[in-house]
Amino acid sequence: xxxxxxxxxSPGRPRSSVDAAVFAATRATMDELGYARATVDRIAAxxxxxxxxxxxxxxxxxxxITAFLIDAFDAPPMEDFExxxxxxxxxxxxxxxxxxxxxxxxxxxxxxxxVNDPGLRELLSTRLQEPHLLTLQExxxxxxRRVLFVVDVVVGTLLHRMGMTGEPMAEEDVDDxxxxxxxxxx
Amino acid sequence: xxxxxxxxxSPGRPRSSVDAAVFAATRATMDELGYARATVDRIAAxxxxxxxxxxxxxxxxxxxITAFLIDAFDAPPMEDFExxxxxxxxxxxxxxxxxxxxxxxxxxxxxxxxVNDPGLRELLSTRLQEPHLLTLQExxxxxxRRVLFVVDVVVGTLLHRMGMTGEPMAEEDVDDxxxxxxxxxx
DNA sequence: GCAATTTCGCTACTTGAGGTATCGATACTG
DNA sequence: CAGTATCGATACCTCAAGTAGCGAAATTGC
Numbered sequence: 001x002x003x004x005x006x007x008x009x010s011p012g013r014p015r016s017s018v019d020a021a022v023f024a025a026t027r028a029t030m031d032e033l034g035y036a037r038a039t040v041d042r043i044a045a046x047x048x049x050x051x052x053x054x055x056x057x058x059x060x061x062x063x064x065i066t067a068f069l070i071d072a073f074d075a076p077p078m079e080d081f082e083x084x085x086x087x088x089x090x091x092x093x094x095x096x097x098x099x100x101x102x103x104x105x106x107x108x109x110x111x112x113x114x115v116n117d118p119g120l121r122e123l124l125s126t127r128l129q130e131p132h133l134l135t136l137q138e139x140x141x142x143x144x145r146r147v148l149f150v151v152d153v154v155v156g157t158l159l160h161r162m163g164m165t166g167e168p169m170a171e172e173d174v175d176d177x178x179x180x181x182x183x184x185x186x
Numbered sequence: 187x188x189x190x191x192x193x194x195x196s197p198g199r200p201r202s203s204v205d206a207a208v209f210a211a212t213r214a215t216m217d218e219l220g221y222a223r224a225t226v227d228r229i230a231a232x233x234x235x236x237x238x239x240x241x242x243x244x245x246x247x248x249x250x251i252t253a254f255l256i257d258a259f260d261a262p263p264m265e266d267f268e269x270x271x272x273x274x275x276x277x278x279x280x281x282x283x284x285x286x287x288x289x290x291x292x293x294x295x296x297x298x299x300x301v302n303d304p305g306l307r308e309l310l311s312t313r314l315q316e317p318h319l320l321t322l323q324e325x326x327x328x329x330x331r332r333v334l335f336v337v338d339v340v341v342g343t344l345l346h347r348m349g350m351t352g353e354p355m356a357e358e359d360v361d362d363x364x365x366x367x368x369x370x371x372x
Numbered sequence: 373g374c375a376a377t378t379t380c381g382c383t384a385c386t387t388g389a390g391g392t393a394t395c396g397a398t399a400c401t402g
Numbered sequence: 403c404a405g406t407a408t409c410g411a412t413a414c415c416t417c418a419a420g421t422a423g424c425g426a427a428a429t430t431g432c
Binding site for chain 2: 104108109112125129145153155173177
């Protein structure tokens with residue numbers, strides 16, 4: 001098993017830090033099998049840990065995949081995002097992330113579960129979307145409604161292409177997406 | 187059971203025409219429980235038929251839901267769609283359809299399954315999207331690539347809003363969507 | 373070193389849903 | 403009435419989400 005966290009004063013065996021291994025295994029299994037067929041058993045096996053260990057950290061499969069996505073979309077390279085070229089760079093970054101093996105499938109899957117699972121929807125909206133929403137709002141200096149709309153357009157378009165074709169959007173079309181959104185914000 | 191189809195020369199008990207009842211039951215069950223929890227058993231029960239009868243007509247749950255969607259999105263009122271106002275009217279029609287109870291959930295669900303199910307993706311792309319694609323291409327007089335992009339934007343945006351908020355997009359935002367797409371095609 | 377404590381892996385289990393098989397009953401054709 | 407194809411009902415198989423229980427680690431504090 002991977003590292004084990006440092007002492008924290010409390011007694012008992014410390015939790016081993018398996019997050020990185022689990023996320024990597026999630027990514028690989030998602031890519032190989034997709035959301036529906038990627039079982040928690042297989043993810044656990046790929047990560048080299050027991051299924052029960054996963055359920056001790058994330059209550060449901062949806063929560064696990066959401067955590068994976070939060071991790072995957074964490075920390076966009078903001079240093080590259082200055083001035084007028086910030087938005088295009090950010091859109092291209094999101095497009096590239098969704099194009100990464102496993103990420104698009106995970107996103108689409110957890111997304112669907114969210115439509116009729118208020119708890120998951122809350123998680124997805126609060127933990128995954130909200131931080132980026134705040135960043136964007138500050139970056140663009142636009143009202144929240146406008147920023148929400150832009151996020152729907154960008155992520156929705158990329159995911160729809162992914163679902164319909166099975167492959168990420170071509171660069172050429174991402175260029176069009178950038179141009180379109182740019183005009184919306186003018 | 188509903189009507190039974192007219193004689194077709196072949197012997198044996200004719201198939202009863204249950205499609206309308208099944209689609210209505212699918213809509214209601216999707217609305218009530220969402221894609222994941224809407225079981226084929228329940229849909230059959232709601233339609234007043236046996237589960238086996240459903241599986242005699244549609245090979246999988248995904249195929250059933252796709253058929254439901256094809257039926258739901260069939261025959262947009264093209265007589266209303268003439269001249270410059272054709273596209274806005276069509277977008278609003280799609281938005282209203284996705285906003286109908288059960289339709290958005292069904293769409294998002296089958297959509298996710300499609301990401302890693304080539305067969306379902308083929309079905310969805312060929313039977314659901316393609317006809318509308320052809321109509322749009324003729325209506326807009328634009329190259330296929332452009333029309334595909336527009337469809338990704340419109341449907342993707344509407345579905346993303348649905349997934350994130352659990353509710354259909356407000357009319358105000360649909361207006362923005364119309365305006366944005368209009369500019370893309372200019 | 374040793375007790376107390378907490379997590380680990382493992383195995384077994386429960387529950388539920390997709391999908392299949394079978395069979396008697398039913399509704400047709402000729 | 404004979405033949406045929408579908409119907410509903412029931413039972414079943416398989417697989418995956420999630421839970422329970424237990425002995426084996428890995429710690430802290432004495």
